[in-house]
Amino acid sequence: MTAAAPLTARPGAAPVPYRVAEREAETPDTATIVLEPVRSALQPFAPGQFAMVYAFGVGDIPLSVSGIDGRRLTHTVRTVGAVSGALNGLRRGDTVGVRGPFGTDWELPAAAGKDLLVVAGGIGLAPLRPLVRDALAAPERYGRLNVLIGARTPHELLYTGDVRGWQSAARILTTVDRADPPWQGEVGVVTTLLDRAAFSPGASAAFICGPEPMIRAAAGELVHRGVDPEQIRVSLERNVHCATGHCGHCQLGPLLLCRDGPVISWTKAQPLLMVREL
Amino acid sequence: MTVVRHGFLGALSPGHRKRLATFGHDVSFPGGTRIFDEDGVADRFWIIRSGLVALDVHVPGRREAVLETLGEGDLLGWSWLFEPYRWHLGAQARSTVSAFEFDAERVRAACEEDPSFGLALTNCVAQVIARRLKSTRIRLLDLYGPSDAGES
Ligand SMILES: Cc1cc2nc3c(=O)[nH]c(=O)nc-3n(C[C@H](O)[C@H](O)[C@H](O)COP(=O)(O)OP(=O)(O)OC[C@H]3O[C@@H](n4cnc5c(N)ncnc54)[C@H](O)[C@@H]3O)c2cc1C
Numbered sequence: 001m002t003a004a005a006p007l008t009a010r011p012g013a014a015p016v017p018y019r020v021a022e023r024e025a026e027t028p029d030t031a032t033i034v035l036e037p038v039r040s041a042l043q044p045f046a047p048g049q050f051a052m053v054y055a056f057g058v059g060d061i062p063l064s065v066s067g068i069d070g071r072r073l074t075h076t077v078r079t080v081g082a083v084s085g086a087l088n089g090l091r092r093g094d095t096v097g098v099r100g101p102f103g104t105d106w107e108l109p110a111a112a113g114k115d116l117l118v119v120a121g122g123i124g125l126a127p128l129r130p131l132v133r134d135a136l137a138a139p140e141r142y143g144r145l146n147v148l149i150g151a152r153t154p155h156e157l158l159y160t161g162d163v164r165g166w167q168s169a170a171r172i173l174t175t176v177d178r179a180d181p182p183w184q185g186e187v188g189v190v191t192t193l194l195d196r197a198a199f200s201p202g203a204s205a206a207f208i209c210g211p212e213p214m215i216r217a218a219a220g221e222l223v224h225r226g227v228d229p230e231q232i233r234v235s236l237e238r239n240v241h242c243a244t245g246h247c248g249h250c251q252l253g254p255l256l257l258c259r260d261g262p263v264i265s266w267t268k269a270q271p272l273l274m275v276r277e278l
Numbered sequence: 279m280t281v282v283r284h285g286f287l288g289a290l291s292p293g294h295r296k297r298l299a300t301f302g303h304d305v306s307f308p309g310g311t312r313i314f315d316e317d318g319v320a321d322r323f324w325i326i327r328s329g330l331v332a333l334d335v336h337v338p339g340r341r342e343a344v345l346e347t348l349g350e351g352d353l354l355g356w357s358w359l360f361e362p363y364r365w366h367l368g369a370q371a372r373s374t375v376s377a378f379e380f381d382a383e384r385v386r387a388a389c390e391e392d393p394s395f396g397l398a399l400t401n402c403v404a405q406v407i408a409r410r411l412k413s414t415r416i417r418l419l420d421l422y423g424p425s426d427a428g429e430s
């Protein structure tokens with residue numbers, strides 16, 4: 001089964017005003033903001049796609065959708081610099097400009113009938129959250145759902161309320177790199193959780209997002225265990241500037257990640273990620 | 279006793295697995311049990327069937343720092359195979375743990391007596407050590423730190 005191609009925004013379209021309807025602090029440097037259109041909404045987003053979100057007077061950055069709810073868009077933003085800091089600091093009622101949807105999506109429907117492995121590192125859980133929600137909403141369509149989550153410390157785990165709620169219907173495994181005494185869960189890299197996931201390698205589809213070395217380690221381990229590289233989709237979130245395939249900042253080998261990505265198959269990503277200085 | 283097939287023992291032939299099983303028995307540790315301490319004599323090892331075990335290191339003046347956890351199918355302890363047969367880390371059950379416990383001295387003797395069994399087992403343990411080293415190296419990168427920057 002092939003998923004219908006998601007809609008992608010017209011190059012050069014002007015930002016559409018959205019208002020902050022809700023803001024929730026996830027961790028000390030990360031917040032989730034729910035945006036609703038001031039007037040008309042953008043075309044619907046698919047899980048894995050991203051928007052260019054403009055903090056007025058500061059600049060715009062690519063942010064994946066971490067929730068899709070009718071006309072509302074949810075983004076989770078971690079402060080790393082000026083624009084992400086400005087977006088993180090928004091309050092209810094503030095306005096931003098949004099362009100999108102951009103890029104490829106996870107193509108979850110194409111994994112019908114397969115066991116699902118969702119592997120997320122740090123902020124990488126953001127673009128995967130709507131995929132998990134879609135999979136949970138249609139359990140009859142897929143095999144076993146495994147969600148493997150890694151974070152640096154227990155305080156940096158995202159969406160802890162949601163994740164608790166997923167536990168009754170999916171195998172949720174969480175690990176941290178560094179634990180403090182109250183943490184009673186697993187400690188180690190996210191790939192070690194694969195030992196405890198429930199999946200048949202020959203009939204599985206995997207979806208991975210996180211820091212690139214983690215993506216490489218997780219995808220490599222899955223292939224080693226017999227998962228078809230074509231059934232592994234990864235999201236590569238390199239510097240996107242224009243999001244319209246013109247500026248070339250997000251070029252990775254022959255691909256422009258804003259247009260050909262961010263979600264691509266491991267078959268395509270693997271050779272590119274092994275090359276130095278690409 | 280049927281020794282778990284996946285995890286650490288996956289690479290052993292059925293004959294070698296059966297042989298190893300003759301040196302083991304079932305044990306269970308309530309949550310909170312100290313299974314071994316750093317620098318203690320490594321005279322046993324375990325294959326975890328269920329539950330979670332924390333590997334820790336003693337930091338003077340502080341609580342033990344947990345470096346890694348091990349769970350179902352994992353090998354607990356490899357210092358028993360290499361001199362001076364002393365634990366590099368400590369281990370504590372985080373929850374009720376059930377495991378197969380093996381007498382290290384008897385397994386070492388069997389390895390000497392039957393080099394093909396010895397080589398196969400050493401190979402399995404080496405693979406475990408290599409995987410843990412790889413994981414540790416990935417963690418050293420501090421991947422999720424503020425400047426990890428999926429940047430090109
Ligand atoms: C397709 C895509 C989806 C993304 N989704 C999200 C998301 O859902 N949530 C989120 O918080 N971030 C996401 N990012 C990353 C986000 O776009 C960057 O953090 C942001 O562009 C940084 O801009 P700035 O002005 O705040 O910081 P800058 O001043 O531009 O940069 C500050 C520091 O962050 C580094 N940086 C630049 N780009 C990135 C990047 N792509 N990833 C990580 N660090 C970067 C810079 O090298 C520098 O060290 C996504 C990126 C892409 C390409």
